[in-house]
Amino acid sequence: MENHFEDVIGVRASLSNVNYLADDGIAGIVYLADRLGKPILVEGPAGTGKTQLAKSVAEMINARLIRLQCYEGLDESKALYEWNYKKQLLRIQTEGAGDWNEIEDDIFSEEFLLTRPLLEAIRAEDRVVLLIDEVDRVEVETEALLLEILSDYQVSIPELGTVEANQVPLVFLTSNATRELSEALKRRCLYLYIDYPDLEREREIVLAKVPEIDENLADQVARIVRSIRQLDLKKSPSVSETLDWARTLILLGISKVDAQTATETVNILLKYRTDIEKAIKEFTDSPDGLSEEEE
């Protein structure tokens, strides 16, 4: 098996080249996944860059990204493959009364196969990264569809036989943990939990993604967000919300955040009324601080 990376430090460096700031854990596990040829199951709060990780890795190794977005009711004809019935029907009709065995062999050949993301990733000739997004949305039973491909990198089609991978693709699964995934699935994957970044990393992310910002403001932004995350909230601000907030501050031409600005713009970071009230109370620390947010 061909390896994509030299060592952990290399992974980290090349990820930052494509503007993804990984910490030691992320880089280490991506490296390991490549070496062991195992999929990575990425979990963590929404908006911490789980999907982005797969995209960045694809960009980094110059691979095509094949994405399977999961949803309730996803089945094998959407995820794996489907027979092209219409074409098969046409084939039978044009042939007229031929030898049935011959036709049967013919209509169940690759020509009539519609590949869906999983099979496509397996059959790809070029380098691919497979992203199975929000895997927790499918039902437990549907998860079983993924097991064969995740452990052996092959797909069994009853009429055709087994399609094996030309190369072992890097596979990422993301999950928002709305339900516990099955043991069988977890066992086949390396597990990576991406949490909210720490202060330094968040500051760097802001600097990298919002180039117009200056260091002082980025530092302030990161600090305020950290303080907000320490409150007991329904939904803590995600990294993408931090970035939105930083961009807003730039647009408003603000170079220094004080309690006033924070109060006025906090609705970009927080989306629940009770959370906003709590945060503003913390900012201003005076009982009448709530008045402006009340409807």
Next chain:
Amino acid sequence: MTITEPELENSPLLELLGGFIVELREAGLPVSLTENLDAMEAVTHIPLEDRESFKYALGATLVKNHTHWKAFEVVFEVYFSMRGEEYVIGSETEGELSGDEQEGDENALPGQGQPQGGGGGMQSLTPEQLAEMLFKALLNGDMAMLSALARQAVMRFAGMEPGRPVGGTYYLYRTLRNLDLDGVLEKLMEETKNQTSQPLSQFEERLERDEFLDRIEKLKAEVEAEIRRRLVADRGVEAMARTLRKPLPEDVDFMHASREEMSELRKAIYPLTRKLAVRLARKRRHGRKGPLDFRNTIRHSLSYGGVPAEPKFRFPRPAKPEIMVVADISGSVASFARFTLHLVYAISNQFSKVRSFVFIDGLDEVTRFFEGVEDIGEAVHRVNTEADVVWVDGHSDYGHAFDVFWEKFGRDLSPKTTVLILGDARNNYHASQAWIIQEMKKKARKVYWLNPEPRAYWDTGDSIVGEYTTHTDGCYEVRNLRQLESFVEKLV
């Protein structure tokens, strides 16, 4: 997948890893055989010297649930922390060896031109100098310096003696008491105020404080790690791992949770309720157990020439139960009641109506606290502070509480109502009034009793749970989140 066996055979690392995995299993983490093999293969790719990557490699293969990460980290620290002579607890060797250690540290960290006292070691420093250095390191956020200072502080203040059977927390307490971190925080705030030209606004002050608090937390973690390293050196890996073993969050006993575990639990309950709500909603939508819809089947059979090829089913419409929660909120069982209320309200859309009552020796309806409230945690807090539950002396009196319930709300019980009674039934030898439960059962659909005590303690001392539960439809031991979750799921 093949494991490069010749490389690993008989290696000390493999042995260590074996013990490590056994300990993880002992701590309650589900580690399967495949995962075990994966871990062994993973470590052949990552050099042991790169400790952070090594930790993450093991974590990625062995820990598949984020709530278990903490437990994993502790075991990892014990098994793979730095070990060597410098950590041996013993006064005569300690001085010079740790002196060398310090010097090594200095060299490894360029740009650290802090005053070091004489001779490169910190032993010669007076306590005042040490405090001063600590203050500076915290002020400047100098992490390397902090960890060196943490080591020094443990050596000086913890008073560790070899073989002394004292837990790590004791040493931690002694060390931190000597450092007086609260005082240091105030001094840090003073210093920052003096440094800036204009006075800080409240907002800025708060941000500064958060920053310092964060640094102090890191220092505490360093101190703790240092103590642990020394204890491991003294007592050996297995013994230490056993002492440090803690239950996973879902197994923490409600009644005996420490303050720290309590806050962990509170954090765990929100994702749990969300998961449960999603699961239950899905179950409701996807239940295919409805009876055959005859009309619909016939109608569809027309397109198959009258053959009922495609049977159609009615949508299931399971009746939503009405819930009444009657909870004891005295002393030790209070936290249990809190979690249960939280969980029940979080999935209240699964019930047609939820009413809640709390009691100690008096009883009060608290449904109003939950009405139109977004933040359940806040409402639960109000229940504990505002509900009027004391009648005479504030000691549990189940008999009287049931009396009041029966008199005031008994007529509201209907065949649709499910009653949940939460409590340990420690009645302080008052009259039991068990006949009320019997009457309740006649009127209500189901009556369940949830007891947060271990089953072995039931009916000992003043517990009369047996007397009550002969009249209920079931009595469940609910001591931790795992049991609570499975009960609630059964209920719906």
